[in-house]
Amino acid sequence: MNTDAEKNLATPEAEGSILFIDKPLEWTSFDVVNKLRRKLQTKKIGHAGTLDPLATGLLIVCVGKMTKRILEFQGLEKEYTGTLVLGQTTPSYDLETVPTEPVSLIGVTNEFLESLCKQFTGNIAQVPPLHSAVKIDGKRAYRFARKGVEMKLEPRMVEIKLFELTGIRLPEIDFRVVCSKGTYIRSLVRDFGEAAGKGAYLSALRRTRIGQYSVEQAVELNSRVQ
Numbered sequence: 001m002n003t004d005a006e007k008n009l010a011t012p013e014a015e016g017s018i019l020f021i022d023k024p025l026e027w028t029s030f031d032v033v034n035k036l037r038r039k040l041q042t043k044k045i046g047h048a049g050t051l052d053p054l055a056t057g058l059l060i061v062c063v064g065k066m067t068k069r070i071l072e073f074q075g076l077e078k079e080y081t082g083t084l085v086l087g088q089t090t091p092s093y094d095l096e097t098v099p100t101e102p103v104s105l106i107g108v109t110n111e112f113l114e115s116l117c118k119q120f121t122g123n124i125a126q127v128p129p130l131h132s133a134v135k136i137d138g139k140r141a142y143r144f145a146r147k148g149v150e151m152k153l154e155p156r157m158v159e160i161k162l163f164e165l166t167g168i169r170l171p172e173i174d175f176r177v178v179c180s181k182g183t184y185i186r187s188l189v190r191d192f193g194e195a196a197g198k199g200a201y202l203s204a205l206r207r208t209r210i211g212q213y214s215v216e217q218a219v220e221l222n223s224r225v226q
Contacts, residue, residue, distance in 0.1 A: 016065030022218035023051050023059045032059055032221060048073035049210065052186075054094055057207030058215040076211030077161065080177045082204050084189045086113075087171045089199035093129050093186035102171065103198055110168050116195050117163045120188060125155040129186050158183040172203070 021032055029050045037045050040063060048060040048070045057080070060073050086108070088099040159180035167174035177185060186202045193200025208215050 016067075017063045018066050018069075019061040019063065020213060020215075020218040021059045021061055022215055022220045023056055024221060025056050026053050027221075028053050029059055033061060035221065036061055036063075046070055049078070049181075051207060052094070052205070054096060054202075055205040055207065057205075058210055058213065058218050059207075060210055060213065073210065075181050076213075078179055078181070078183070078207060079209035080179075080185055081166070081206050081208055082175055082177070082185060082189075082202060084173050084175065084192065084200045085171050085203050086173055086193060086196060086200045087198045088201055089190070089193065090201045091130075093190045094202040094205075099201060100199070105170050105198060108170065108196065108198065110165075113168060113173065113196065114165055116192060117165065119195055120163050120192060121160050123157055123159050126158050126184060126187050126191070127155045128184050129190075156182060160188070163188070173200075 019036065021036075023029065023032055029047045033045055033047050037043065042063060044067055045061065045063045046067050048062060051057065051059055062068075062070050062073070085099070087102045087105050090097040090099050160177065160183065161180070162176065162178035165173055165175050177183075177188065179185075179188075185205055189200050189202045206215070
Protein backbone atom coordinates (compact mmCIF):
# COMPACT_ATOMS: atom_id res chain seq x y z
CA MET A 1 0.00 0.00 0.00
CA ASN A 2 1.12 3.55 -0.65
CA THR A 3 2.02 5.19 2.68
CA ASP A 4 1.49 8.74 1.39
CA ALA A 5 -2.06 7.86 0.37
CA GLU A 6 -2.73 6.43 3.81
CA LYS A 7 -1.40 9.58 5.50
CA ASN A 8 -3.68 11.68 3.29
CA LEU A 9 -6.69 10.05 4.93
CA ALA A 10 -5.96 12.11 8.02
CA THR A 11 -5.09 15.38 6.22
CA PRO A 12 -7.14 18.34 7.54
CA GLU A 13 -9.79 19.57 5.11
CA ALA A 14 -8.44 23.13 5.17
CA GLU A 15 -5.21 21.98 3.53
CA GLY A 16 -6.96 19.79 1.02
CA SER A 17 -5.86 16.37 -0.16
CA ILE A 18 -6.03 13.91 -3.04
CA LEU A 19 -6.91 10.34 -2.11
CA PHE A 20 -6.15 7.38 -4.34
CA ILE A 21 -8.72 4.68 -3.59
CA ASP A 22 -8.90 1.14 -4.95
CA LYS A 23 -12.70 0.94 -5.27
CA PRO A 24 -14.14 -2.36 -4.06
CA LEU A 25 -16.41 -4.49 -6.21
CA GLU A 26 -20.14 -3.67 -5.92
CA TRP A 27 -19.50 -0.29 -4.30
CA THR A 28 -20.69 2.78 -6.19
CA SER A 29 -18.33 5.74 -6.51
CA PHE A 30 -20.76 7.65 -4.27
CA ASP A 31 -20.48 4.89 -1.63
CA VAL A 32 -16.76 5.60 -1.50
CA VAL A 33 -17.27 9.37 -1.19
CA ASN A 34 -19.93 8.96 1.50
CA LYS A 35 -17.75 6.64 3.57
CA LEU A 36 -14.82 9.04 3.34
CA ARG A 37 -17.06 12.00 4.13
CA ARG A 38 -18.02 10.33 7.42
CA LYS A 39 -14.45 9.21 8.11
CA LEU A 40 -12.95 12.65 7.52
CA GLN A 41 -15.96 14.56 8.86
CA THR A 42 -16.03 16.89 5.87
CA LYS A 43 -18.62 18.14 3.41
CA LYS A 44 -16.16 19.35 0.80
CA ILE A 45 -15.32 16.11 -0.99
CA GLY A 46 -15.94 14.55 -4.40
CA HIS A 47 -14.61 11.95 -6.85
CA ALA A 48 -13.01 12.64 -10.21
CA GLY A 49 -14.60 10.08 -12.52
CA THR A 50 -17.29 7.49 -11.88
CA LEU A 51 -16.59 3.76 -11.79
CA ASP A 52 -19.52 1.37 -12.25
CA PRO A 53 -20.45 -0.76 -9.21
CA LEU A 54 -19.22 -3.92 -10.97
CA ALA A 55 -15.84 -2.34 -11.75
CA THR A 56 -12.87 -2.06 -9.40
CA GLY A 57 -9.73 0.03 -9.43
CA LEU A 58 -8.44 3.55 -9.18
CA LEU A 59 -10.82 6.25 -8.01
CA ILE A 60 -9.41 9.71 -7.30
CA VAL A 61 -11.17 11.51 -4.45
CA CYS A 62 -10.51 15.20 -3.80
CA VAL A 63 -10.95 16.76 -0.35
CA GLY A 64 -11.09 20.39 0.75
CA LYS A 65 -9.34 22.86 -1.54
CA MET A 66 -8.34 20.05 -3.90
CA THR A 67 -11.96 19.71 -5.07
CA LYS A 68 -11.07 22.58 -7.41
CA ARG A 69 -9.00 20.08 -9.40
CA ILE A 70 -11.77 17.54 -10.00
CA LEU A 71 -12.35 18.65 -13.61
CA GLU A 72 -8.61 18.51 -14.25
CA PHE A 73 -8.40 14.90 -13.09
CA GLN A 74 -11.56 13.95 -14.99
CA GLY A 75 -9.92 15.09 -18.22
CA LEU A 76 -6.90 12.77 -17.91
CA GLU A 77 -6.60 9.64 -20.04
CA LYS A 78 -7.69 6.35 -18.45
CA GLU A 79 -6.36 2.81 -18.65
CA TYR A 80 -8.43 -0.31 -17.99
CA THR A 81 -8.03 -4.06 -18.04
CA GLY A 82 -11.03 -6.34 -18.29
CA THR A 83 -12.71 -9.48 -19.52
CA LEU A 84 -15.55 -9.84 -22.01
CA VAL A 85 -17.71 -12.85 -22.83
CA LEU A 86 -18.23 -13.42 -26.54
CA GLY A 87 -21.43 -15.00 -27.84
CA GLN A 88 -23.84 -13.56 -25.26
CA THR A 89 -25.32 -10.14 -24.55
CA THR A 90 -27.11 -8.39 -21.69
CA PRO A 91 -29.32 -5.26 -21.67
CA SER A 92 -26.80 -3.43 -19.47
CA TYR A 93 -23.78 -4.77 -21.42
CA ASP A 94 -22.43 -6.22 -18.15
CA LEU A 95 -23.54 -8.58 -15.36
CA GLU A 96 -26.01 -6.14 -13.83
CA THR A 97 -28.60 -7.90 -16.03
CA VAL A 98 -29.06 -11.50 -17.16
CA PRO A 99 -27.09 -12.78 -20.20
CA THR A 100 -28.82 -14.29 -23.22
CA GLU A 101 -28.28 -17.91 -24.23
CA PRO A 102 -24.82 -18.41 -25.78
CA VAL A 103 -24.41 -18.71 -29.53
CA SER A 104 -21.92 -20.95 -31.31
CA LEU A 105 -18.37 -19.65 -31.63
CA ILE A 106 -17.23 -22.36 -34.01
CA GLY A 107 -14.99 -20.88 -36.66
CA VAL A 108 -14.06 -17.76 -34.68
CA THR A 109 -10.27 -17.42 -34.79
CA ASN A 110 -7.85 -15.41 -32.69
CA GLU A 111 -6.62 -13.66 -35.83
CA PHE A 112 -10.15 -12.54 -36.73
CA LEU A 113 -10.80 -11.19 -33.24
CA GLU A 114 -7.48 -9.34 -33.07
CA SER A 115 -8.13 -7.75 -36.46
CA LEU A 116 -11.38 -6.22 -35.15
CA CYS A 117 -9.50 -4.10 -32.62
CA LYS A 118 -8.37 -1.77 -35.41
CA GLN A 119 -11.99 -0.68 -35.92
CA PHE A 120 -12.10 0.62 -32.38
CA THR A 121 -8.96 2.72 -32.16
CA GLY A 122 -8.69 6.44 -32.84
CA ASN A 123 -11.60 8.86 -32.66
CA ILE A 124 -14.87 6.93 -32.77
CA ALA A 125 -18.56 7.65 -32.20
CA GLN A 126 -19.88 5.70 -29.20
CA VAL A 127 -23.40 5.36 -27.83
CA PRO A 128 -23.42 5.22 -23.99
CA PRO A 129 -25.29 2.36 -22.27
CA LEU A 130 -28.83 3.15 -21.17
CA HIS A 131 -27.83 1.57 -17.85
CA SER A 132 -25.49 4.48 -17.06
CA ALA A 133 -25.34 7.82 -15.27
CA VAL A 134 -25.77 9.80 -18.49
CA LYS A 135 -28.52 12.38 -18.05
CA ILE A 136 -31.71 12.43 -20.17
CA ASP A 137 -33.95 15.43 -19.53
CA GLY A 138 -32.17 15.97 -16.23
CA LYS A 139 -32.56 12.37 -15.04
CA ARG A 140 -30.00 9.58 -14.97
CA ALA A 141 -30.43 7.15 -17.86
CA TYR A 142 -30.33 4.10 -15.58
CA ARG A 143 -33.55 5.24 -13.92
CA PHE A 144 -35.35 4.85 -17.25
CA ALA A 145 -33.59 1.55 -17.97
CA ARG A 146 -34.59 -0.01 -14.65
CA LYS A 147 -38.22 0.89 -15.33
CA GLY A 148 -38.03 -0.76 -18.76
CA VAL A 149 -38.44 2.56 -20.58
CA GLU A 150 -36.74 2.61 -23.97
CA MET A 151 -34.81 5.83 -24.55
CA LYS A 152 -32.47 6.84 -27.37
CA LEU A 153 -29.03 8.10 -26.46
CA GLU A 154 -27.03 10.09 -28.98
CA PRO A 155 -23.52 8.95 -29.95
CA ARG A 156 -20.54 10.80 -28.49
CA MET A 157 -17.02 11.16 -29.86
CA VAL A 158 -14.35 9.49 -27.75
CA GLU A 159 -10.74 8.56 -28.38
CA ILE A 160 -9.48 5.00 -28.00
CA LYS A 161 -5.69 5.23 -27.93
CA LEU A 162 -5.15 1.50 -27.43
CA PHE A 163 -7.40 -1.54 -27.59
CA GLU A 164 -5.64 -4.87 -27.43
CA LEU A 165 -6.61 -8.43 -26.61
CA THR A 166 -4.30 -9.85 -23.97
CA GLY A 167 -5.77 -13.32 -23.62
CA ILE A 168 -8.26 -15.39 -25.65
CA ARG A 169 -9.88 -18.49 -24.15
CA LEU A 170 -13.30 -18.46 -25.74
CA PRO A 171 -15.88 -17.47 -24.77
CA GLU A 172 -13.78 -15.22 -22.48
CA ILE A 173 -11.40 -12.60 -23.83
CA ASP A 174 -9.08 -10.45 -21.72
CA PHE A 175 -8.25 -6.95 -22.98
CA ARG A 176 -6.54 -3.66 -22.20
CA VAL A 177 -7.79 -0.20 -23.17
CA VAL A 178 -6.28 3.28 -23.01
CA CYS A 179 -8.89 5.93 -23.72
CA SER A 180 -10.15 9.47 -23.27
CA LYS A 181 -12.58 10.91 -20.78
CA GLY A 182 -16.18 9.84 -21.40
CA THR A 183 -15.41 6.42 -22.88
CA TYR A 184 -17.74 3.60 -21.83
CA ILE A 185 -15.90 0.27 -21.83
CA ARG A 186 -19.26 -1.55 -21.74
CA SER A 187 -20.20 0.14 -25.02
CA LEU A 188 -16.83 -0.74 -26.50
CA VAL A 189 -17.40 -4.39 -25.59
CA ARG A 190 -20.93 -4.30 -27.02
CA ASP A 191 -19.67 -2.83 -30.30
CA PHE A 192 -16.81 -5.34 -30.47
CA GLY A 193 -19.28 -8.21 -30.06
CA GLU A 194 -21.52 -6.81 -32.78
CA ALA A 195 -18.55 -6.44 -35.13
CA ALA A 196 -17.70 -10.08 -34.47
CA GLY A 197 -21.28 -11.03 -35.32
CA LYS A 198 -21.67 -12.82 -32.01
CA GLY A 199 -22.53 -10.24 -29.37
CA ALA A 200 -20.59 -9.71 -26.15
CA TYR A 201 -20.90 -8.39 -22.61
CA LEU A 202 -18.42 -7.14 -20.02
CA SER A 203 -17.80 -9.59 -17.17
CA ALA A 204 -14.97 -7.83 -15.33
CA LEU A 205 -13.35 -4.38 -15.40
CA ARG A 206 -10.53 -2.71 -13.48
CA ARG A 207 -9.25 0.85 -13.88
CA THR A 208 -5.49 0.65 -13.54
CA ARG A 209 -4.44 4.22 -14.31
CA ILE A 210 -5.68 7.82 -14.50
CA GLY A 211 -3.11 10.04 -16.19
CA GLN A 212 0.18 9.47 -14.33
CA TYR A 213 -1.56 7.98 -11.30
CA SER A 214 -1.58 4.19 -10.89
CA VAL A 215 -3.85 1.90 -8.92
CA GLU A 216 -0.67 0.65 -7.25
CA GLN A 217 -0.65 3.96 -5.35
CA ALA A 218 -4.18 3.36 -4.06
CA VAL A 219 -5.53 2.40 -0.66
CA GLU A 220 -7.94 -0.52 -0.32
CA LEU A 221 -10.89 1.27 1.21
CA ASN A 222 -12.63 -1.74 2.72
CA SER A 223 -9.56 -2.68 4.76
CA ARG A 224 -7.95 0.69 5.39
CA VAL A 225 -10.85 3.05 6.07
CA GLN A 226 -13.35 2.02 8.73
